[in-house]
Amino acid sequence: VLADLGSKLSQTLKKITSASKIDDVFLTEVLNEITMALLSADVKFEHVARLTTSVRTQVTLFMKKEGKYTNMKKIIRQTVVEELTNILNTEKTPYEFKRGKSQVVMFVGLQGAGKTTTTTKFAYHYIRKGWKVALVCCDTWRAGAFDQLQQNAAKIRCAFYGNPKEKNPVTIASEGVEIFKQEKYEIIIVDTSGRHMQEDKLFEEMKEINEAIDPEENVFVMDGSIGQACYDQALAFRSAVNVGSVIITKLDGHAKGGGALSAVAATDSPIIFLGVGETFDDLEPFEPKSFIKRLLGLGDISSLFKTVSDAIPKEKQTELAKTLKEGKFTLRNMKDQFQSVLNMGSLGTVMSMIPGMNSNMIPKGKEKEASARIKKFLYMMDSMTEAELDSLKPLNPSRIRRIARGSGTSISEVSQLIEEYKRFSKMVGKMSNMQDPKAMAEMQR
Ligand code: GDP
Numbered sequence: 001v002l003a004d005l006g007s008k009l010s011q012t013l014k015k016i017t018s019a020s021k022i023d024d025v026f027l028t029e030v031l032n033e034i035t036m037a038l039l040s041a042d043v044k045f046e047h048v049a050r051l052t053t054s055v056r057t058q059v060t061l062f063m064k065k066e067g068k069y070t071n072m073k074k075i076i077r078q079t080v081v082e083e084l085t086n087i088l089n090t091e092k093t094p095y096e097f098k099r100g101k102s103q104v105v106m107f108v109g110l111q112g113a114g115k116t117t118t119t120t121k122f123a124y125h126y127i128r129k130g131w132k133v134a135l136v137c138c139d140t141w142r143a144g145a146f147d148q149l150q151q152n153a154a155k156i157r158c159a160f161y162g163n164p165k166e167k168n169p170v171t172i173a174s175e176g177v178e179i180f181k182q183e184k185y186e187i188i189i190v191d192t193s194g195r196h197m198q199e200d201k202l203f204e205e206m207k208e209i210n211e212a213i214d215p216e217e218n219v220f221v222m223d224g225s226i227g228q229a230c231y232d233q234a235l236a237f238r239s240a241v242n243v244g245s246v247i248i249t250k251l252d253g254h255a256k257g258g259g260a261l262s263a264v265a266a267t268d269s270p271i272i273f274l275g276v277g278e279t280f281d282d283l284e285p286f287e288p289k290s291f292i293k294r295l296l297g298l299g300d301i302s303s304l305f306k307t308v309s310d311a312i313p314k315e316k317q318t319e320l321a322k323t324l325k326e327g328k329f330t331l332r333n334m335k336d337q338f339q340s341v342l343n344m345g346s347l348g349t350v351m352s353m354i355p356g357m358n359s360n361m362i363p364k365g366k367e368k369e370a371s372a373r374i375k376k377f378l379y380m381m382d383s384m385t386e387a388e389l390d391s392l393k394p395l396n397p398s399r400i401r402r403i404a405r406g407s408g409t410s411i412s413e414v415s416q417l418i419e420e421y422k423r424f425s426k427m428v429g430k431m432s433n434m435q436d437p438k439a440m441a442e443m444q445r
């Protein structure tokens with residue numbers, strides 16, 4: 001089994017960071033490592049060649065200017081990030097929905113990839129933005145497929161069509177699409193079956209449905225945790241139907257995600273969303289640069305801000321932005337942060353976006369414990385006075401004792417919270433220094 005692309009690349013980058021000197025031999029060595037890692041993930045050779053050429057060009061330019069190899073690490077890292085981002089920035093753009101028009105999207109992918117879950121997340125995403133959305137279930141293969149999507153649709157209050165008595169998926173798809181077009185639904189999402197064993201049959205059926213309903217867009221859903229198999233799978237789907245865009249699922253917890261590069265390389269299609277959990281709002285809009293930085297373990301502030309700002313009420317956002325800019329961070333700020341982290345659901349994802357931390361810090365299965373810990377912290381902060389929450393000064397022992405008593409916790413637990421707070425505020429101080437104006441602007445929008 002091959003190691004994941006992301007961990008291989010981040011290992012190489014770490015090697016660059018810790019190198020005592022960067023010379024031609026070293027450069028050749030790291031470029032070879034990167035080349036091997038990318039090729040073994042089936043990233044196209046032309047992309048790989050462009051990356052290595054580009055790094056060499058940047059290094060040469062830099063040498064001409066500076067005459068020595070110092071400060072070179074940053075240039076190499078930046079160029080690698082840029083070039084990997086370029087691979088994900090396909091020329092093809094995803095379909096854009098138009099208001100007041102019926103548009104059909106068909107979801108394809110192997111069984112278990114997360115299609116049904118993702119159709120629901122996708123529907124929910126647009127429903128929340130005020131679109132008129134409908135779901136059609138034409139998986140006649142898996143027992144329970146009809147119930148699964150019907151129940152999902154009910155949970156998000158989405159229109160639904162399916163027919164458990166009909167065995168022909170083409171008939172169901174055509175009927176459903178017809179009905180919803182007449183009822184002037186704007187986004188009609190068709191969930192198909194994906195079966196493992198009889199692949200030929202899967203592709204045949206998919207083609208037939210595709211011809212019958214002629215969708216505006218085919219979305220290929222791929223399990224991001226399958227690693228090496230990504231390329232062939234994506235290629236097979238692409239040659240059967242015209243894949244327009246890609247959604248990679250299961251990138252929560254121990255996200256690998258190197259397969260994303262392969263999937264894009266195989267389909268020449270952009271990734272539009274990432275699935276990051278099992279609940280219906282665990283769908284993240286895809287941003288190539290953030291994704292690459294996270295893949296490489298470089299952390300990504302702008303994406304953290306975006307996630308945080310999505311979860312924090314508008315009126316609190318400017319407050320937080322100001323706090324971060326000033327590098328001032330109160331217990332109240334931390335309380336808001338913790339609250340929104342809990343609201344966001346998947347702790348691992350949030351952690352992986354904080355520089356210097358990664359999703360491994362919360363091992364799989366430990367997320368519940370981490371949530372419980374945060375909840376406990378919140379109880380303690382609920383027992384604090386307004387002045388304590390807003391103060392930038394450390395709390396004295398008698399206050400700590402009172403807070404412990406008030407929240408039913410111990411003095412050592414409250415002390416832990418204070419330690420955690422100190423660590424956070426130090427980090428915020430650092431963040432405010434390296435803040436890029438674009439991320440701030442985005443957040444304040
Ligand atoms: P389908 O066979 O392609 O329709 O796949 P399903 O939508 O039924 O999903 C298969 C399993 O994967 C279910 O248990 C889902 O809850 C799970 N799943 C789907 N998307 C995600 C995701 O983004 N993260 C996680 N952790 N699980 C997911």
Ligand code: MG
Binds near residue numbers: 116117145192193
């Ligand atoms: Mg399904």
